[in-house]
Amino acid sequence: MMPHPAATIVFLILIAAVIVLGFAAGRWNAGNLAHIEEWGLGGRRFGTWVSWFLIGGDAYTAYTFIAIPALMFGAGAIGFFAVPYTVVCYPILYLVFPKLWRVAKAHGYITGPEFVRGRYGNRWLALAVGVTGIFATMPYIALQLIGMQTVIGALGLPGHIPLIIAFAVLAAFTYTSGLRAPAMISIVKDLLIYLTVLTAIIVIPIELGGFGAVFAQIPTAKLLLPTPPADSGGAYTGYATLALGSAMALFLYPHTTTGILSAAGPRVIKRNAALLPAYTIMLGMLALIGFMAVAAGVRDMPEFASGFAQYGTSFPVPALLLHAFPGWFAGVAFGAIAIGALVPAAIMAIAAANIFTRDIWTQFVPTASTGGETQVAKLFAIFMVVGAVAFILAIPATYAVQLQLLGGMWIIQTFPAIAFSVFTRFFNGWALLAGWAVGVVSATWLAGLNHFTGAIWAFHVLGYTLPSYIALATVLLNAGVAAALSLPLNALANDRAGDETSAADYG
Numbered sequence: 075m076m077p078h079p080a081a082t083i084v085f086l087i088l089i090a091a092v093i094v095l096g097f098a099a100g101r102w103n104a105g106n107l108a109h110i111e112e113w114g115l116g117g118r119r120f121g122t123w124v125s126w127f128l129i130g131g132d133a134y135t136a137y138t139f140i141a142i143p144a145l146m147f148g149a150g151a152i153g154f155f156a157v158p159y160t161v162v163c164y165p166i167l168y169l170v171f172p173k174l175w176r177v178a179k180a181h182g183y184i185t186g187p188e189f190v191r192g193r194y195g196n197r198w199l200a201l202a203v204g205v206t207g208i209f210a211t212m213p214y215i216a217l218q219l220i221g222m223q224t225v226i227g228a229l230g231l232p233g234h235i236p237l238i239i240a241f242a243v244l245a246a247f248t249y250t251s252g253l254r255a256p257a258m259i260s261i262v263k264d265l266l267i268y269l270t271v272l273t274a275i276i277v278i279p280i281e282l283g284g285f286g287a288v289f290a291q292i293p294t295a296k297l298l299l300p301t302p303p304a305d306s307g308g309a310y311t312g313y314a315t316l317a318l319g320s321a322m323a324l325f326l327y328p329h330t331t332t333g334i335l336s337a338a339g340p341r342v343i344k345r346n347a348a349l350l351p352a353y354t355i356m357l358g359m360l361a362l363i364g365f366m367a368v369a370a371g372v373r374d375m376p377e378f379a380s381g382f383a384q385y386g387t388s389f390p391v392p393a394l395l396l397h398a399f400p401g402w403f404a405g406v407a408f409g410a411i412a413i414g415a416l417v418p419a420a421i422m423a424i425a426a427a428n429i430f431t432r433d434i435w436t437q438f439v440p441t442a443s444t445g446g447e448t449q450v451a452k453l454f455a456i457f458m459v460v461g462a463v464a465f466i467l468a469i470p471a472t473y474a475v476q477l478q479l480l481g482g483m484w485i486i487q488t489f490p491a492i493a494f495s496v497f498t499r500f501f502n503g504w505a506l507l508a509g510w511a512v513g514v515v516s517a518t519w520l521a522g523l524n525h526f527t528g529a530i531w532a533f534h535v536l537g538y539t540l541p542s543y544i545a546l547a548t549v550l551l552n553a554g555v556a557a558a559l560s561l562p563l564n565a566l567a568n569d570r571a572g573d574e575t576s577a578a579d580y581g
Contacts, residue, residue, distance in 0.1 A: 077230035078396065084405025085229060085412065089240065092262055092413050096247030096255040096420075110448045113252035114428040115184050115336045122345045124257055125337045128421075129346055130353045131260030132333040133160075133324060135214075136221030136415035139267065139360065140388050146364025147390040150296025152309070153361055155317045160354040162321035166493070168347035171325060172340030173496040177579045185425075186331045186492050187433040193495050194503030195572020197437050202510050203488045204433035207328040208426045210481030214327070215422045215462035216474040218415035223466065224385050225408040228392035234467055240416065245459040248420045249452045253336055256420040263417050266410035268356060270395075274407075275359045278366045278398045288362075291369035312530040312541035319546035323486040326493075328425035329418060340581065367394040388471075419459065427455040476526040483521060483529070483545040487513035490553045496580060503569050505559035513552030520544045 105112035105119075120128060138156075145153035174189060183189045187207065191200035219237060226236050247255045279285050289297070299309040324330060337343050367390035372378055378393040385392075391411075395404045431451040465474065491506045520531050521544060532541045564570075 080401030081405035088409030100251035137217040143364035159317040196503035213477035222415040263413040315543040332425040423455040427451040483517035502563035509556030517548040
């Protein structure tokens with residue numbers, strides 16, 4: 075890629091500014107960062123607006139900024155599944171997570187698995203939920219690196235050195251400032267992304283002759299889902315189940331749960347369930363950028379040939395921004411994407427560290443003590459960041475995408491143990507563990523039959539073909555197994571005495 079001096083200078087200035095902000099964040103709303111609840115949850119003191127930026131910055135990442143328009147660019151209308159899924163997820167946030175926050179606050183829980191252990195008195199079930207979260211998070215961090223790597227490459231910066239430096243600094247301010255760092259930076263990141271998207275959605279269509287001219291350039295096959303055969307749900311059921319399953323999984327990821335548990339109270343979470351759909355509006359506009367890249371013909375521009383050759387379907391957004399805007403504004407946009415990688419990567423590392431410390435280290439290491447748990451968490455956060463960088467440098471990017479696809483199928487298997495358990499104690503802990511195992515194994519098996527490249531499986535039911543998102547079908551199997559086994563296990567080996575929570579905790 076040819077160098078872009080103006081864009082590079084603005085980009086580097088923005089990155090330097092947020093790095094300074096990350097180190098300064100430790101003194102913001104200061105608490106005792108030697109305590110894991112202060113380091114890993116910001117002391118549970120983030121109000122409505124900080125939580126809005128933090129949870130939004132947590133869920134809408136750099137890879138979202140790159141991948142959704144790229145999906146629209148390559149596959150067309152199926153890419154809009156992200157819009158209904160981010161509508162459906164907010165009722166789940168409203169119904170489930172204020173209750174989870176109340177219980178977590180009452181008992182000092184800082185992770186979803188810790189709640190599960192308290193609810194069922196079963197550290198093996200909590201271990202399964204925690205390990206699932208960590209394994210689902212690692213490729214997610216790696217995808218943030220892919221997003222950042224793409225914009226660094228688009229600027230013409232050499233090799234992997236800028237990426238390594240950026241994430242080394244990320245590890246440093248995560249270690250020193252904890253969750254306060256990404257919380258503060260997320261405000262800058264989201265403002266920059268809103269600025270970029272709103273500007274793009276106004277300026278680029280004007281340059282291309284209006285939205286009518288944009289849509290006129292899109293092949294008809296990319297504008298609509300194909301009509302399914304008479305005896306099949308076709309793309310319709312696949313689309314619907316993909317949206318619903320993705321919505322069920324979103325707030326189960328450790329990083330999104332951490333953002334929610336850092337809120338100042340359940341009312342903050344409920345307000346955010348009402349306010350966060352603003353990000354869905356932004357996401358819809360962001361998706362249209364993929365169509366604008368098609369209409370602009372960036373794939374056929376000689377100056378972007380090497381970028382598409384190197385980054386493939388991840389490159390339409392950087393190419394369009396460089397084509398449509400002056401260098402300085404492209405630098406702002408690329409800075410927003412890069413910061414959009416740093417924020418969620420930091421939260422993901424912190425969330426995984428919280429799980430490792432509370433649900434693995436202190437539970438299964440004989441010499442562990444709660445006195446040094448914050449130090450253990452800080453070291454594990456660095457391990458997560460370093461591991462993700464090593465993963466990207468050593469393994470093809472397609473593997474990270476495939477593992478992230480698989481991670482979504484795994485993380486949804488924790489839905490019965492977490493989401494159902496804030497409403498009922500019907501389930502037996504061992505039954506939930508069995509259901510989790512069945513769900514994880516069946517999801518992995520079906521994904522393997524798809525060669526880890528597709529998330530939809532065509533189920534044949536009573537002579538009718540019903541394509542479905544693998545994660546949704548397998549979590550229903552998971553819940554069915556857990557419910558069926560809970561009946562005899564509750565009669566033979568009832569574990570309700572292990573529940574350290576009370577009905578009053580749930581509000």
